[in-house]
Amino acid sequence: PSPIDRTFAFDRVDWINANIEAFQNLLVPLDELLLTPGDRRSVWSAMLGGLNRQVVSSEMGVMLGYLSRRVLGQYDLALIGTESSGPGKLYFVQPNIEQTERMLGLPSDQFRLWLSLHETTHVFQFEGFPWIRPYFQGMLHEYFEFLKTDISALKGGAKSIRAISERFMANRGTQKSWIEALMTPDQLEIFYRIQALMCIIEGYSNHVMNVVGKDLMPDYEKIARRFAQRQSKKGRGDQIFARLTGLDVKLEQYRLGEEFIDAIVAKRGREVGLVLWSGPEAMPTMEELKAPDRWLARVRP
DSSP states (O other), X not given: OOOOOOEEEEOHHHHHHHHXXXXXXXXXXXXXXXXXXXXXXXXXXXXXXXXXXXXXXXXXXXXHHHHTTTOOEEEEOOOSSSOOXXXXXXXXXXXXXXXXXXXXXXXXXXXXXXXXXXXXXXXXXXXXXXXXXXHHHHHHHHHHHHHHXXXXXXXXXXXXXXXHHHHHHHHTTTSSSHHHHTSOHHHHHHHHHHHHHHHHHHHHHHHXXXXXXXXXXXXXXXXXXXXXXXXXXXXXXXXXXXXHHTHHHHHHHHHHHHHHHXXXXXXXXXXXXXXXXXXXXXXXXXXXXHOHHHHHHHHOO
């Protein structure tokens, strides 16, 4: 793809402001669902819409405040909103990078190269393969359509809320997270397709970061080892926050995706990794991500 020319070294406030703008675009469909013109005369709908906006705003504030002290780099892609085409933006959060270098005793030039390999791989994924962005957008739109059903049900009052609660209780023992337990089978199907795509996007970037970084960085082993130790030594508070907010699902994407890429490349060589980017039909399912041989048997028997 053409080189990206929107790369920014941010402080934490810069990063929060950029993501508030992104979330505003992302949540427009939800806001429209919560308060449609026909519902403006309904006191219940108005109360529910106001309450939900307040809850979502509070959640976003807590989430962005927490992440702004931890995120090192980000590829910001406009999935929903006014920017339907054109390159995304690369953000690097300078105070967090400096803090990590100090805490782990890492050589600055090599550690920043390592981070850049991960984030710029995202640029090649989304800008080099034009089908990915509309495929991702289509799944998000499809998921929002399913949310209409739940939001319409919530406007029905206590009986509808009880029905959703019963769904949660019935699913709680069969799903991994509370987020999944709230979903209908149709919502779960789309959720898992989105999850599978994100696993590949993040896992492939980690794979490139490590394989290429190993060749370019004299201190690669030390950096990778210390960074992995940092990730594994999260406090109890961080672990609880991750489960409550769904961040644990995001961290699982990195792990599962990277293990899948490493496995298929080890068995069939680097070229098989490129098959993933040939189109949506080459994307693995969540079941195939956990059993790479099944994916290989399907796409490269």
